[in-house]
Amino acid sequence: MSSIAPKKIAIIGAGPSGLIAAEHLATIGHAVEVFERMPTPGRKFLMAGRGGLNLTHSEPLPGFLGRYREAGDWLGPVIVQHDPAALRSWADTLGQATFIGSSGRVFPEAMKASPLLRAWRARLEDLDVALHLRHDWTGWNEAGALTFDTPDGPGTIEADATLLALGGASWPRLGSDGGWADRLAEKGVETVPFSASNCGVEMAWSPITQDRFAGAPLKSIALSLGEERVAGEAMIARYGLEGGAVYALSGPIREHLAAGEAVTLSLDLKPHRDQADLARWLGRARKGQSLTNTLRKAGLTPQAVSVLRDAVPDLPRDPDALAALIKAVPLAVTGQRGLDRAISSAGGIARTALDEGFMLTALPGVFAAGEMLDWDAPTGGYLLQASFATGLAAARGIEAWLADD
Ligand SMILES: Cc1cc2nc3c(=O)[nH]c(=O)nc-3n(C[C@H](O)[C@H](O)[C@H](O)COP(=O)(O)OP(=O)(O)OC[C@H]3O[C@@H](n4cnc5c(N)ncnc54)[C@H](O)[C@@H]3O)c2cc1C
Structure with a gap:
Protein backbone atom coordinates (compact mmCIF):
# COMPACT_ATOMS: atom_id res chain seq x y z
CA MET A 1 0.00 0.00 0.00
CA SER A 2 1.56 3.30 -1.11
CA SER A 3 1.73 6.19 1.31
CA ILE A 4 2.28 8.85 -1.37
CA ALA A 5 -0.35 11.05 -2.97
CA PRO A 6 -0.42 9.67 -6.54
CA LYS A 7 0.44 12.15 -9.27
CA LYS A 8 0.17 11.90 -13.02
CA ILE A 9 3.51 11.52 -14.73
CA ALA A 10 4.07 11.66 -18.48
CA ILE A 11 7.13 9.82 -19.78
CA ILE A 12 7.95 10.48 -23.40
CA GLY A 13 10.10 7.85 -25.09
CA ALA A 14 9.75 4.09 -24.54
CA GLY A 15 13.43 3.18 -24.62
CA PRO A 16 15.32 1.72 -21.65
CA SER A 17 15.69 5.05 -19.81
CA GLY A 18 11.99 5.93 -20.08
CA LEU A 19 10.74 2.44 -19.23
CA ILE A 20 12.95 1.99 -16.17
CA ALA A 21 11.75 5.37 -14.88
CA ALA A 22 8.15 4.28 -15.55
CA GLU A 23 8.73 1.08 -13.56
CA HIS A 24 10.15 2.94 -10.56
CA LEU A 25 7.48 5.65 -10.48
CA ALA A 26 4.59 3.22 -10.94
CA THR A 27 6.04 0.91 -8.25
CA ILE A 28 5.90 3.72 -5.69
CA GLY A 29 2.29 4.40 -6.61
CA HIS A 30 2.20 7.18 -9.21
CA ALA A 31 -0.04 7.11 -12.28
CA VAL A 32 2.39 6.77 -15.18
CA GLU A 33 1.66 7.20 -18.85
CA VAL A 34 4.34 6.50 -21.47
CA PHE A 35 4.15 8.08 -24.91
CA GLU A 36 6.09 6.65 -27.85
CA ARG A 37 6.07 7.83 -31.45
CA MET A 38 6.82 4.40 -32.95
CA PRO A 39 4.27 1.58 -33.34
CA THR A 40 6.22 -0.54 -30.82
CA PRO A 41 8.44 0.33 -27.83
CA GLY A 42 12.17 -0.17 -27.40
CA ARG A 43 13.21 -0.40 -31.04
CA LYS A 44 16.80 0.61 -30.45
CA PHE A 45 16.97 -1.73 -27.46
CA LEU A 46 15.81 -4.57 -29.70
CA MET A 47 18.40 -3.60 -32.29
CA ALA A 48 21.06 -3.72 -29.57
CA GLY A 49 19.77 -7.23 -28.92
CA ARG A 50 20.84 -8.31 -32.38
CA GLY A 51 24.42 -8.08 -31.21
CA GLY A 52 23.61 -10.21 -28.14
CA LEU A 53 22.39 -7.30 -25.96
CA ASN A 54 25.54 -6.25 -24.19
CA LEU A 55 23.74 -4.89 -21.11
CA THR A 56 26.73 -3.77 -19.08
CA HIS A 57 30.37 -4.63 -18.33
CA SER A 58 32.03 -6.47 -15.47
CA GLU A 59 35.16 -4.33 -15.10
CA PRO A 60 35.71 -2.74 -11.65
CA LEU A 61 33.92 0.59 -11.17
CA PRO A 62 36.92 2.97 -11.30
CA GLY A 63 37.83 1.73 -14.80
CA PHE A 64 34.15 1.49 -15.73
CA LEU A 65 33.48 5.13 -14.87
CA GLY A 66 36.61 6.21 -16.78
CA ARG A 67 34.90 5.06 -19.99
CA TYR A 68 32.64 8.11 -19.82
CA ARG A 69 35.68 10.42 -19.99
CA GLU A 70 34.78 13.96 -18.81
CA ALA A 71 31.14 12.98 -18.15
CA GLY A 72 32.40 10.36 -15.66
CA ASP A 73 32.60 13.15 -13.05
CA TRP A 74 28.86 13.62 -12.90
CA LEU A 75 27.69 10.23 -14.17
CA GLY A 76 29.88 8.42 -11.64
CA PRO A 77 27.67 8.91 -8.56
CA VAL A 78 24.59 8.11 -10.66
CA ILE A 79 26.05 4.83 -11.91
CA VAL A 80 27.31 3.94 -8.42
CA GLN A 81 23.67 4.21 -7.27
CA HIS A 82 22.51 1.86 -9.99
CA ASP A 83 25.59 -0.15 -10.79
CA PRO A 84 26.22 -3.10 -13.10
CA ALA A 85 25.41 -5.59 -10.31
CA ALA A 86 22.03 -3.90 -9.74
CA LEU A 87 21.30 -3.97 -13.46
CA ARG A 88 22.11 -7.68 -13.62
CA SER A 89 19.88 -8.39 -10.59
CA TRP A 90 17.07 -6.44 -12.22
CA ALA A 91 17.42 -8.51 -15.42
CA ASP A 92 17.31 -11.61 -13.21
CA THR A 93 13.97 -10.52 -11.75
CA LEU A 94 12.62 -10.53 -15.30
CA GLY A 95 13.76 -14.13 -15.76
CA GLN A 96 16.79 -13.05 -17.79
CA ALA A 97 19.89 -14.39 -16.08
CA THR A 98 23.10 -12.81 -17.36
CA PHE A 99 26.65 -14.07 -17.84
CA ILE A 100 30.05 -12.46 -18.27
CA GLY A 101 31.58 -13.10 -21.68
CA SER A 102 35.30 -13.66 -22.27
CA SER A 103 35.82 -9.92 -22.92
CA GLY A 104 34.20 -8.99 -19.59
CA ARG A 105 31.00 -7.85 -21.30
CA VAL A 106 27.70 -8.85 -19.70
CA PHE A 107 24.91 -10.45 -21.78
CA PRO A 108 21.58 -12.10 -20.99
CA GLU A 109 21.80 -15.84 -21.48
CA ALA A 110 19.18 -15.53 -24.22
CA MET A 111 21.64 -13.27 -26.14
CA LYS A 112 18.79 -11.09 -27.33
CA ALA A 113 16.52 -8.33 -26.07
CA SER A 114 13.07 -9.59 -27.00
CA PRO A 115 12.42 -11.98 -24.04
CA LEU A 116 13.55 -9.31 -21.59
CA LEU A 117 11.42 -6.62 -23.22
CA ARG A 118 8.41 -8.93 -23.29
CA ALA A 119 8.70 -9.71 -19.56
CA TRP A 120 9.30 -6.02 -18.82
CA ARG A 121 6.20 -4.94 -20.73
CA ALA A 122 4.13 -7.49 -18.80
CA ARG A 123 5.48 -6.11 -15.51
CA LEU A 124 4.65 -2.53 -16.56
CA GLU A 125 1.17 -3.61 -17.52
CA ASP A 126 0.72 -5.20 -14.08
CA LEU A 127 1.78 -1.85 -12.60
CA ASP A 128 -0.93 -0.13 -14.66
CA VAL A 129 1.54 1.86 -16.73
CA ALA A 130 -0.37 3.07 -19.79
CA LEU A 131 1.63 2.85 -23.03
CA HIS A 132 0.44 5.14 -25.82
CA LEU A 133 2.06 4.14 -29.09
CA ARG A 134 2.17 6.26 -32.27
CA HIS A 135 2.11 9.37 -30.09
CA ASP A 136 4.66 11.80 -31.47
CA TRP A 137 5.47 14.53 -28.96
CA THR A 138 5.50 17.96 -30.67
CA GLY A 139 6.08 20.34 -27.73
CA TRP A 140 3.83 22.35 -25.42
CA ASN A 141 0.79 24.51 -26.11
CA GLU A 142 0.33 28.02 -24.67
CA ALA A 143 -1.33 26.61 -21.54
CA GLY A 144 1.76 24.42 -20.92
CA ALA A 145 0.11 21.09 -21.82
CA LEU A 146 2.15 18.51 -23.76
CA THR A 147 1.13 18.29 -27.40
CA PHE A 148 1.18 15.15 -29.57
CA ASP A 149 0.44 14.04 -33.09
CA THR A 150 -1.57 10.84 -32.76
CA PRO A 151 -3.33 8.53 -35.24
CA ASP A 152 -6.55 10.33 -34.20
CA GLY A 153 -5.08 13.78 -34.89
CA PRO A 154 -3.41 16.31 -32.59
CA GLY A 155 -3.92 15.82 -28.84
CA THR A 156 -2.81 17.36 -25.53
CA ILE A 157 -1.92 15.86 -22.15
CA GLU A 158 -1.49 17.55 -18.81
CA ALA A 159 0.84 16.03 -16.26
CA ASP A 160 2.21 16.89 -12.82
CA ALA A 161 5.70 16.01 -14.02
CA THR A 162 7.19 15.04 -17.37
CA LEU A 163 10.22 12.92 -18.18
CA LEU A 164 11.76 13.35 -21.61
CA ALA A 165 13.58 10.13 -22.52
CA LEU A 166 13.80 10.69 -26.25
CA GLY A 167 17.19 9.13 -26.95
CA GLY A 168 20.09 10.50 -28.97
CA ALA A 169 20.32 11.08 -32.71
CA SER A 170 21.86 7.92 -34.14
CA TRP A 171 19.96 5.33 -36.23
CA PRO A 172 17.03 7.78 -36.61
CA ARG A 173 14.84 5.19 -38.31
CA LEU A 174 14.52 3.45 -34.93
CA GLY A 175 12.68 6.49 -33.54
CA SER A 176 15.25 8.68 -31.82
CA ASP A 177 16.25 11.38 -34.29
CA GLY A 178 17.32 14.26 -32.04
CA GLY A 179 14.47 16.36 -33.46
CA TRP A 180 13.76 17.58 -29.92
CA ALA A 181 17.02 19.56 -29.69
CA ASP A 182 15.77 22.71 -31.44
CA ARG A 183 12.49 22.55 -29.51
CA LEU A 184 14.32 22.54 -26.18
CA ALA A 185 16.89 25.13 -27.26
CA GLU A 186 13.99 27.50 -28.05
CA LYS A 187 12.88 27.05 -24.44
CA GLY A 188 16.28 28.12 -23.16
CA VAL A 189 17.71 24.62 -22.56
CA GLU A 190 21.44 24.48 -23.28
CA THR A 191 22.27 21.78 -25.82
CA VAL A 192 25.49 20.57 -27.41
CA PRO A 193 25.38 19.76 -31.16
CA PHE A 194 25.15 16.03 -31.98
CA SER A 195 27.91 14.09 -33.60
CA ALA A 196 28.20 10.44 -34.53
CA SER A 197 29.90 8.19 -32.00
CA ASN A 198 30.79 4.52 -31.97
CA CYS A 199 30.81 4.68 -35.72
CA GLY A 200 32.94 3.30 -38.50
CA ARG A 337 30.58 7.63 -40.74
CA GLY A 338 27.52 9.74 -40.01
CA LEU A 339 24.71 9.56 -37.47
CA ASP A 340 22.58 7.32 -39.68
CA ARG A 341 24.44 4.16 -38.75
CA ALA A 342 26.35 5.22 -35.65
CA ILE A 343 25.71 3.14 -32.52
CA SER A 344 25.35 6.29 -30.43
CA SER A 345 25.63 10.06 -30.60
CA ALA A 346 27.70 12.51 -28.61
CA GLY A 347 26.05 15.81 -27.70
CA GLY A 348 22.54 16.55 -26.46
CA ILE A 349 21.32 18.29 -23.32
CA ALA A 350 24.24 19.87 -21.46
CA ARG A 351 24.76 18.71 -17.86
CA THR A 352 24.62 22.36 -16.81
CA ALA A 353 21.00 22.53 -18.05
CA LEU A 354 19.95 20.01 -15.34
CA ASP A 355 19.71 20.25 -11.59
CA GLU A 356 20.82 17.46 -9.23
CA GLY A 357 17.50 15.66 -9.74
CA PHE A 358 17.79 15.70 -13.57
CA MET A 359 15.19 18.47 -13.90
CA LEU A 360 15.70 21.03 -16.66
CA THR A 361 16.29 24.28 -14.81
CA ALA A 362 14.70 26.24 -17.68
CA LEU A 363 11.54 24.08 -17.49
CA PRO A 364 10.48 23.28 -13.92
CA GLY A 365 8.67 19.96 -13.72
CA VAL A 366 10.35 18.63 -16.89
CA PHE A 367 13.12 16.06 -16.41
CA ALA A 368 15.44 14.36 -18.90
CA ALA A 369 17.40 11.08 -18.97
CA GLY A 370 19.20 8.59 -21.15
CA GLU A 371 21.12 9.14 -24.33
CA MET A 372 19.54 12.54 -24.90
CA LEU A 373 21.95 13.91 -22.27
CA ASP A 374 25.45 14.96 -23.30
CA TRP A 375 27.58 11.98 -22.35
CA ASP A 376 29.25 9.40 -24.49
CA ALA A 377 30.96 6.05 -23.99
CA PRO A 378 32.39 3.23 -26.07
CA THR A 379 30.40 0.09 -26.80
CA GLY A 380 30.81 -2.63 -24.20
CA GLY A 381 27.56 -2.15 -22.25
CA TYR A 382 28.41 1.35 -21.04
CA LEU A 383 25.66 2.99 -23.14
CA LEU A 384 22.81 0.90 -21.76
CA GLN A 385 24.20 1.07 -18.22
CA ALA A 386 24.16 4.88 -18.29
CA SER A 387 20.72 4.96 -19.96
CA PHE A 388 19.26 2.78 -17.19
CA ALA A 389 21.10 4.62 -14.41
CA THR A 390 20.09 8.11 -15.56
CA GLY A 391 16.50 6.94 -16.13
CA LEU A 392 16.36 5.80 -12.51
CA ALA A 393 18.08 8.94 -11.26
CA ALA A 394 15.54 11.12 -13.07
CA ALA A 395 12.70 8.99 -11.65
CA ARG A 396 14.09 9.60 -8.15
CA GLY A 397 14.37 13.30 -9.03
CA ILE A 398 10.70 13.34 -10.01
CA GLU A 399 9.77 11.44 -6.84
CA ALA A 400 11.56 14.01 -4.66
CA TRP A 401 10.22 17.00 -6.58
CA LEU A 402 6.62 15.79 -6.35
CA ALA A 403 7.04 15.06 -2.64
CA ASP A 404 8.16 18.68 -2.09
CA ASP A 405 5.34 20.06 -4.20
C1 LIG B 1 22.79 -0.98 -33.64
C2 LIG B 1 22.90 -0.61 -32.18
C3 LIG B 1 23.42 -1.51 -31.28
C4 LIG B 1 23.58 -1.15 -29.93
N1 LIG B 1 24.08 -2.07 -29.05
C5 LIG B 1 24.27 -1.72 -27.77
C6 LIG B 1 24.79 -2.65 -26.82
O1 LIG B 1 24.98 -3.85 -27.13
N2 LIG B 1 25.05 -2.23 -25.55
C7 LIG B 1 24.81 -0.93 -25.16
O2 LIG B 1 25.09 -0.58 -24.02
N3 LIG B 1 24.23 -0.05 -26.01
C8 LIG B 1 23.97 -0.41 -27.29
N4 LIG B 1 23.39 0.49 -28.15
C9 LIG B 1 23.00 1.81 -27.64
C10 LIG B 1 21.72 1.74 -26.81
O3 LIG B 1 20.74 1.00 -27.51
C11 LIG B 1 21.21 3.17 -26.53
O4 LIG B 1 22.24 3.89 -25.87
C12 LIG B 1 19.96 3.15 -25.65
O5 LIG B 1 18.89 2.50 -26.33
C13 LIG B 1 19.53 4.57 -25.29
O6 LIG B 1 18.39 4.48 -24.49
P1 LIG B 1 17.39 5.70 -24.35
O7 LIG B 1 16.22 5.19 -23.58
O8 LIG B 1 18.08 6.89 -23.85
O9 LIG B 1 16.94 6.06 -25.85
P2 LIG B 1 16.26 5.16 -26.99
O10 LIG B 1 16.48 3.73 -26.75
O11 LIG B 1 16.73 5.76 -28.26
O12 LIG B 1 14.71 5.46 -26.78
C14 LIG B 1 14.15 6.73 -27.02
C15 LIG B 1 12.71 6.55 -27.48
O13 LIG B 1 12.12 7.86 -27.64
C16 LIG B 1 11.25 7.83 -28.75
N5 LIG B 1 11.03 9.18 -29.24
C17 LIG B 1 11.94 10.04 -29.76
N6 LIG B 1 11.35 11.21 -30.08
C18 LIG B 1 10.04 11.09 -29.76
C19 LIG B 1 8.92 11.97 -29.84
N7 LIG B 1 9.03 13.20 -30.34
N8 LIG B 1 7.72 11.53 -29.40
C20 LIG B 1 7.58 10.28 -28.87
N9 LIG B 1 8.61 9.41 -28.77
C21 LIG B 1 9.82 9.81 -29.21
C22 LIG B 1 12.01 6.95 -29.76
O14 LIG B 1 11.15 6.43 -30.75
C23 LIG B 1 12.61 5.89 -28.86
O15 LIG B 1 11.78 4.74 -28.75
C24 LIG B 1 23.19 0.14 -29.48
C25 LIG B 1 22.64 1.04 -30.40
C26 LIG B 1 22.50 0.68 -31.74
C27 LIG B 1 21.92 1.68 -32.70
Missing part, protein backbone atom coordinates in the same frame (compact mmCIF):
# COMPACT_ATOMS: atom_id res chain seq x y z
CA VAL A 201 35.80 5.12 -40.21
CA GLU A 202 36.27 5.57 -43.91
CA MET A 203 39.46 4.53 -45.66
CA ALA A 204 40.44 3.87 -49.26
CA TRP A 205 40.67 0.10 -49.66
CA SER A 206 41.77 -1.52 -52.89
CA PRO A 207 39.01 -3.18 -54.98
CA ILE A 208 40.36 -6.57 -53.82
CA THR A 209 39.86 -5.75 -50.14
CA GLN A 210 36.46 -4.21 -50.87
CA ASP A 211 35.15 -7.03 -53.04
CA ARG A 212 36.65 -10.04 -51.29
CA PHE A 213 36.87 -9.02 -47.67
CA ALA A 214 34.01 -6.62 -46.86
CA GLY A 215 32.33 -8.21 -43.82
CA ALA A 216 35.45 -10.16 -42.81
CA PRO A 217 36.70 -9.74 -39.24
CA LEU A 218 40.14 -8.73 -38.06
CA LYS A 219 40.22 -10.67 -34.79
CA SER A 220 42.62 -10.21 -31.88
CA ILE A 221 44.08 -6.96 -33.12
CA ALA A 222 44.92 -3.67 -31.45
CA LEU A 223 44.30 -0.21 -32.87
CA SER A 224 46.10 2.90 -31.69
CA LEU A 225 45.77 6.60 -32.19
CA GLY A 226 48.53 8.52 -30.46
CA GLU A 227 48.70 7.32 -26.86
CA GLU A 228 45.31 5.55 -27.00
CA ARG A 229 45.46 1.84 -27.72
CA VAL A 230 42.48 -0.48 -27.88
CA ALA A 231 42.69 -4.25 -28.08
CA GLY A 232 39.72 -6.05 -29.59
CA GLU A 233 38.40 -6.72 -33.04
CA ALA A 234 37.32 -4.82 -36.11
CA MET A 235 35.44 -5.64 -39.27
CA ILE A 236 36.34 -4.68 -42.81
CA ALA A 237 33.54 -2.74 -44.54
CA ARG A 238 33.45 -1.60 -48.15
CA TYR A 239 33.82 1.96 -46.93
CA GLY A 240 36.53 1.29 -44.33
CA LEU A 241 36.55 -0.27 -40.90
CA GLU A 242 33.95 -0.80 -38.19
CA GLY A 243 33.62 -2.77 -34.94
CA GLY A 244 34.46 -2.44 -31.26
CA ALA A 245 38.12 -1.42 -31.50
CA VAL A 246 37.29 1.33 -34.03
CA TYR A 247 34.27 2.53 -32.07
CA ALA A 248 36.33 2.88 -28.92
CA LEU A 249 38.52 5.43 -30.71
CA SER A 250 35.53 7.40 -32.11
CA GLY A 251 35.95 10.29 -29.67
CA PRO A 252 39.64 11.05 -30.35
CA ILE A 253 39.19 10.44 -34.12
CA ARG A 254 36.28 12.91 -34.17
CA GLU A 255 38.32 15.52 -32.28
CA HIS A 256 41.31 15.26 -34.68
CA LEU A 257 39.13 15.38 -37.79
CA ALA A 258 37.17 18.37 -36.42
CA ALA A 259 40.49 20.17 -35.87
CA GLY A 260 41.36 19.54 -39.54
CA GLU A 261 44.17 17.14 -38.63
CA ALA A 262 45.09 14.05 -40.64
CA VAL A 263 44.29 10.82 -38.78
CA THR A 264 46.34 7.66 -39.26
CA LEU A 265 45.44 4.67 -37.11
CA SER A 266 48.11 2.17 -36.25
CA LEU A 267 46.93 -1.43 -36.56
CA ASP A 268 48.78 -4.16 -34.68
CA LEU A 269 47.93 -7.43 -36.41
CA LYS A 270 49.83 -9.50 -33.85
CA PRO A 271 49.37 -7.77 -30.50
CA HIS A 272 50.34 -10.84 -28.50
CA ARG A 273 53.60 -11.40 -30.34
CA ASP A 274 56.82 -9.64 -29.49
CA GLN A 275 58.24 -7.71 -32.47
CA ALA A 276 61.82 -9.02 -32.16
CA ASP A 277 60.57 -12.58 -31.85
CA LEU A 278 58.33 -12.10 -34.89
CA ALA A 279 61.29 -10.68 -36.88
CA ARG A 280 63.44 -13.70 -35.96
CA TRP A 281 60.66 -16.07 -36.98
CA LEU A 282 60.13 -14.25 -40.29
CA GLY A 283 63.88 -14.36 -40.99
CA ARG A 284 63.92 -18.13 -40.59
CA ALA A 285 60.60 -18.83 -42.33
CA ARG A 286 61.09 -16.71 -45.45
CA LYS A 287 63.67 -18.98 -47.06
CA GLY A 288 62.23 -20.46 -50.27
CA GLN A 289 58.67 -19.29 -49.61
CA SER A 290 56.51 -16.62 -51.20
CA LEU A 291 55.91 -13.60 -49.02
CA THR A 292 52.17 -14.32 -48.90
CA ASN A 293 52.82 -17.86 -47.70
CA THR A 294 55.15 -16.64 -44.98
CA LEU A 295 52.58 -14.13 -43.80
CA ARG A 296 49.89 -16.80 -43.69
CA LYS A 297 52.18 -19.08 -41.71
CA ALA A 298 52.81 -16.22 -39.31
CA GLY A 299 49.09 -16.47 -38.58
CA LEU A 300 47.79 -13.57 -40.69
CA THR A 301 44.39 -14.21 -42.27
CA PRO A 302 43.89 -13.49 -45.99
CA GLN A 303 41.99 -10.31 -45.07
CA ALA A 304 44.83 -9.17 -42.78
CA VAL A 305 47.32 -9.69 -45.61
CA SER A 306 45.08 -7.71 -47.96
CA VAL A 307 44.87 -4.82 -45.49
CA LEU A 308 48.64 -4.93 -45.05
CA ARG A 309 49.20 -4.79 -48.81
CA ASP A 310 46.70 -1.91 -49.18
CA ALA A 311 48.56 0.09 -46.55
CA VAL A 312 52.04 -0.60 -47.95
CA PRO A 313 51.79 -2.01 -51.50
CA ASP A 314 55.54 -2.66 -51.72
CA LEU A 315 56.01 -4.83 -48.63
CA PRO A 316 59.54 -4.87 -47.19
CA ARG A 317 61.50 -8.12 -47.51
CA ASP A 318 63.68 -7.37 -44.54
CA PRO A 319 62.35 -9.38 -41.52
CA ASP A 320 62.84 -6.52 -39.03
CA ALA A 321 61.02 -4.01 -41.24
CA LEU A 322 58.24 -6.51 -42.02
CA ALA A 323 57.74 -7.35 -38.33
CA ALA A 324 57.62 -3.65 -37.49
CA LEU A 325 54.98 -3.14 -40.16
CA ILE A 326 52.82 -6.08 -38.98
CA LYS A 327 52.92 -4.53 -35.49
CA ALA A 328 51.98 -1.04 -36.76
CA VAL A 329 50.12 -1.02 -40.09
CA PRO A 330 49.41 2.65 -40.93
CA LEU A 331 45.76 3.13 -41.87
CA ALA A 332 44.91 6.60 -43.18
CA VAL A 333 41.38 7.66 -42.15
CA THR A 334 39.57 9.71 -44.78
CA GLY A 335 36.41 10.37 -42.78
CA GLN A 336 34.01 9.17 -40.10
